[in-house]
Amino acid sequence: RKEVEQDPGPFNVPEGATVAFNCTYSNSASQSFFWYRQDCRKEPKLLMSVYSSGNEDGRFTAQLNRASQYISLLIRDSKLSDSATYLCVVNLRTGGFKTIFGAGTRLFVKA
Amino acid sequence: GAGVSQSPSNKVTEKGKDVELRCDPISGHTALYWYRQSLGQGLEFLIYFQGNSAPDKSGLPSDRFSAERTGGSVSTLTIQRTQQEDSAVYLCASSTPANRDSYEQYFGPGTRLTVT
Numbered sequence: 001r002k003e004v005e006q007d008p009g010p011f012n013v014p015e016g017a018t019v020a021f022n023c024t025y026s027n028s029a030s031q032s033f034f035w036y037r038q039d040c041r042k043e044p045k046l047l048m049s050v051y052s053s054g055n056e057d058g059r060f061t062a063q064l065n066r067a068s069q070y071i072s073l074l075i076r077d078s079k080l081s082d083s084a085t086y087l088c089v090v091n092l093r094t095g096g097f098k099t100i101f102g103a104g105t106r107l108f109v110k111a
Numbered sequence: 112g113a114g115v116s117q118s119p120s121n122k123v124t125e126k127g128k129d130v131e132l133r134c135d136p137i138s139g140h141t142a143l144y145w146y147r148q149s150l151g152q153g154l155e156f157l158i159y160f161q162g163n164s165a166p167d168k169s170g171l172p173s174d175r176f177s178a179e180r181t182g183g184s185v186s187t188l189t190i191q192r193t194q195q196e197d198s199a200v201y202l203c204a205s206s207t208p209a210n211r212d213s214y215e216q217y218f219g220p221g222t223r224l225t226v227t
Binding site: 034042046049087099100 | 169
């Protein structure tokens with residue numbers, strides 16, 4: 001089992017739709033969580049951190065469920081420019097320190 | 112300000128040759144990471160530098176891979192005797208280290224390595 005798992009998609013949604021992605025992690029020592037966005041043939045960029053209480057940034061909402069070991073990303077009112085791959089990232093401390101990237105979920109928003 | 116820069120942007124090399132990839136982190140960032148990403152795959156952690164501490168080399172896939180960071184700034188990733196499976200995009204990231212658990216990593220544009 002991968003340490004961080006995401007549905008690879010692709011998710012194909014019309015403009016204006018609401019779309020949600022989940023990410024599960026296997027190690028309970030995971031300490032911090034992020035969503036990154038990666039456009040085709042570009043480097044990843046931080047979209048948002050994920051806090052235990054849940055957090056919102058404009059049209060984006062991130063939630064963490066430690067008991068079930070998953071995080072989610074909700075995108076409301078999708079824009080064409082939201083088309084990208086969304087990477088779930090987990091930092092965990094197990095003796096040493098590791099940053100683990102999920103393989104990503106691809107999103108296509110269509111007019 | 113200037114972001115993370117990497118050079119070269121593209122590198123084509125013959126199997127068996129050595130290559131060096133360079134990363135210039137954001138000024139003042141003491142934490143530096145190397146990752147690689149194969150086509151259609153997620154990021155694979157390679158190595159982490161933090162200030163003057165011993166680097167975390169736990170992600171290096173073989174002893175053909177090594178990295179240095181001189182003066183706490185520029186880093187070089189060296190791959191000896193390259194193999195075709197080394198073909199990937201090599202990404203460098205830097206961050207401020209106030210709290211390793213919660214900081215943002217800023218990525219460079221990557222070096223696309225092709226081993227023929």
